[in-house]
Amino acid sequence: MTDASAAKAAARRPGEQALTALGLAAPALDPADASPHSFPGGGRWRTEIPSCEGPEALGVVLKESSRLDVPIHRISQGSGVWMLTDAEITEMVEATAERDIELCLFTGPRGTWDIGGSTRTDSGGAGLRARGHDAVAGCVEDAVRATELGVTCLLVADEGVLWTLHRARMAGIIPSDTTLKLSALVGPVNPASYAVYERLGADSINVPSDLTPDHLTEIRRVSAAPMDMYIEAPDDLGGYVRMYEVAELVRRGAPLYLKFGLSKAPGIYPYGHHLRELTLTTAKERVRRGRLALDLLARHGADGDMAPLGTRLPGSLNRFEISS
Numbered sequence: 001m002t003d004a005s006a007a008k009a010a011a012r013r014p015g016e017q018a019l020t021a022l023g024l025a026a027p028a029l030d031p032a033d034a035s036p037h038s039f040p041g042g043g044r045w046r047t048e049i050p051s052c053e054g055p056e057a058l059g060v061v062l063k064e065s066s067r068l069d070v071p072i073h074r075i076s077q078g079s080g081v082w083m084l085t086d087a088e089i090t091e092m093v094e095a096t097a098e099r100d101i102e103l104c105l106f107t108g109p110r111g112t113w114d115i116g117g118s119t120r121t122d123s124g125g126a127g128l129r130a131r132g133h134d135a136v137a138g139c140v141e142d143a144v145r146a147t148e149l150g151v152t153c154l155l156v157a158d159e160g161v162l163w164t165l166h167r168a169r170m171a172g173i174i175p176s177d178t179t180l181k182l183s184a185l186v187g188p189v190n191p192a193s194y195a196v197y198e199r200l201g202a203d204s205i206n207v208p209s210d211l212t213p214d215h216l217t218e219i220r221r222v223s224a225a226p227m228d229m230y231i232e233a234p235d236d237l238g239g240y241v242r243m244y245e246v247a248e249l250v251r252r253g254a255p256l257y258l259k260f261g262l263s264k265a266p267g268i269y270p271y272g273h274h275l276r277e278l279t280l281t282t283a284k285e286r287v288r289r290g291r292l293a294l295d296l297l298a299r300h301g302a303d304g305d306m307a308p309l310g311t312r313l314p315g316s317l318n319r320f321e322i323s324s
Helices: 003-010 016-021 055-068 086-098 132-148 159-170 191-200 213-220 243-253 273-299
Strands: 045-049 074-076 102-106 153-156 179-182 204-206 227-232 256-260
Touching (some): 045 273, 055 273, 074 153, 086 102, 102 179, 132 153, 153 159, 159 191, 191 213, 256 273
Parallel strands (some): 045 256, 074 102, 179 204, 227 256
């Protein structure tokens, strides 16, 4: 038996031994609902620290991850490329490259900051999507600028922008190895829409944190595209805390990015120095939340199968054909 298979055999579910002794054992896991997919190069889960809004917050995250021994595959930012100076982007690129961590920056204008009133109605209107040609152009401008400064991952909240940036990398306008990540604020909630986003060019797809394990299994039956999921979600995404489910979420949803957000914390987008103290303290606490989740996995013998640090590419994915 290999080390990996031995670890899997030894893994237990939360409370399993105590509940079995009390006659309250859970039904056996069904092998048929497990994801058959992994990341290229091995491993079934990676880690992500989100909402890292600038070089200073990044420094806090890197320092805390070293102190608490929290492995990080990706660090993402939510305010957008346009909220950072060239010098700030360059500093973040260099700091993450030194640790072989993928840096993901959000592309520009989005509906919730636009002058359109529909996003402020009860219906939410078009949400985060880019309203009009100029908003799409702003996102493309951000993408070109960021990749020229060395950013390798772009966060997108609009299907048209996603398809445009996928075409741009195929045409050599941005580097071909740029990865495109779909925002949690527009994440798909069914296997059909998940597969569409993959075909539009998404390399990493956020799903809402209220999806059930069965939903993840349904998605994995149609797509192997890497999935991102908040293990603890910000309040504007529901505030869910699902630490005890991490092993099952990986079993069903692999390849899966474990995102460590923070509930009960005020919003920080778009970031500025007026939010400095809040941003730095919440950045530090997100890393600690990651440590708590990883400790829980270790206690249950389910901490194997982490993808090697420094890996970032998604593997071979299905795409719509680009017509000439």
